[in-house]
Amino acid sequence: MIELLRQIKEVSRCRDREAVVRRVVAAIFDLVSPQAVMLFHVESAANGPRLIPVLRCSAAGTEYLGKDDDSPDISDVGVPLESMPLLQQAYRDGWAESLDMGKGVAAWAMQPTASGLARSLLMVESDHLLDAVETESIACFLAFFGNYLDLLDYSELDTLTGLNNRKTYDEAFDRILASIPAEAPPPDGQERRHESPGNKGFWLGVIDIDHFKRVNDTFGHLFGDEVLLRVANLMKHCFRASDKLFRFGGEEFVVLLRPNTLSNAEHAFQRFRQAVETHEFPQVGKVTCSIGFTRIDPVLPASNTLGQADAALYFSKDHGRNQVNCYESLLAEGLLATNVVEAAQPDFDIDALFG
Numbered sequence: 001m002i003e004l005l006r007q008i009k010e011v012s013r014c015r016d017r018e019a020v021v022r023r024v025v026a027a028i029f030d031l032v033s034p035q036a037v038m039l040f041h042v043e044s045a046a047n048g049p050r051l052i053p054v055l056r057c058s059a060a061g062t063e064y065l066g067k068d069d070d071s072p073d074i075s076d077v078g079v080p081l082e083s084m085p086l087l088q089q090a091y092r093d094g095w096a097e098s099l100d101m102g103k104g105v106a107a108w109a110m111q112p113t114a115s116g117l118a119r120s121l122l123m124v125e126s127d128h129l130l131d132a133v134e135t136e137s138i139a140c141f142l143a144f145f146g147n148y149l150d151l152l153d154y155s156e157l158d159t160l161t162g163l164n165n166r167k168t169y170d171e172a173f174d175r176i177l178a179s180i181p182a183e184a185p186p187p188d189g190q191e192r193r194h195e196s197p198g199n200k201g202f203w204l205g206v207i208d209i210d211h212f213k214r215v216n217d218t219f220g221h222l223f224g225d226e227v228l229l230r231v232a233n234l235m236k237h238c239f240r241a242s243d244k245l246f247r248f249g250g251e252e253f254v255v256l257l258r259p260n261t262l263s264n265a266e267h268a269f270q271r272f273r274q275a276v277e278t279h280e281f282p283q284v285g286k287v288t289c290s291i292g293f294t295r296i297d298p299v300l301p302a303s304n305t306l307g308q309a310d311a312a313l314y315f316s317k318d319h320g321r322n323q324v325n326c327y328e329s330l331l332a333e334g335l336l337a338t339n340v341v342e343a344a345q346p347d348f349d350i351d352a353l354f355g
Helices: 002-012 017-032 085-093 132-156 166-179 212-219 221-238 262-278 302-318 327-332
Strands: 036-043 050-058 061-064 095-100 103-112 118-126 201-209 244-249 252-260 289-295 324-326
Touching: 002 017, 002 132, 017 036, 017 050, 017 061, 017 118, 017 132, 085 095, 085 103, 085 118, 103 132, 166 244, 166 252, 166 302, 201 212, 201 221, 201 262, 201 302, 212 221, 221 244, 221 252, 221 262, 252 262, 262 289, 262 324, 289 302, 289 327, 302 324, 302 327, 324 327
Parallel strands: 289 324
Antiparallel strands: 036 050, 036 118, 050 061, 095 103, 103 118, 201 252, 201 289, 244 252
16 A cells, blocks of 8 residues: 555656656556566557557566657558457456466556547556456556546646646646757858758647638637537547647647758658648538648757748648648758747637738
8 A cells, every 4th residue: 555655746746747657667667567568659540549559667667669660651650459459358348368388468558649549558567467466456557547537637638628738838848848858069151051851850830720710700610619629539530649749829830840851851841731721621511721840950959940930830721721841951952041039829810811
């Protein structure tokens, strides 16, 4: 009992969702002392749900898995859920266990979505089937974990879309900056260069729904809210669990992409843009979006980074909408000036500038 309370105390100290999940995996390992505890994310893909290994906790320590997988297509990442029957059963029923060649394996569903399906799966490997006390301890701990995440969600998620809200953005951005290794300054007279096609980095993208005011004026705010909700759902489907998704206000959304190459980052944003373009919105019909993105440079103030993405977004709006543009690429092609001002306010109507 004391150990369980100690683990609850450690988990409740965390405010970041990813830190909470990592702490929960370590706590389960400490509680029942199995051979290993593994965490998987469940990603939606056109060919069915896929399992993405996230981390493995054992006596040797915590190993972070899949962090170097930069495939631009979610369908190529991880393994099909159906290839691991025990986890598939846990995904469907909430819990499952088996005894295979003397090794006990149990799995639990975690972080249910609005539809009731799990966002993550926890697998515990032991040299025996877990007894009733161990199973109940894990189930109670995961129930507390779920309730605690619900409290975090209440204060940190946008009530309409379920994406992160504006106030969580600064903390997420600061954590990214803290994770980027310091770079040596470039030689005198030379500019810092990040746009090499094979050079990985974090990316910030700004997404704005085209002519959204026209949607509200023509069909009413009820259908406007439905457009926002469906765009948010498409974001959850197209981007990965490790990418951070925000609704800034109105029809503007922000994405923080995990480390990736320029070409793969552009592919991710293009995939989302195409998903919006081909989606049929109730009553409204076709909707498009414009996107601007930029590499996150730890040397720049956060407002300048957001301003760069906004500048690329303005370029997309001013050159026909329904397109994706990268700030660094536009600079390299001489299509943008380098003097970027701070980002516009979230409730600013960008479409009003471009007719």
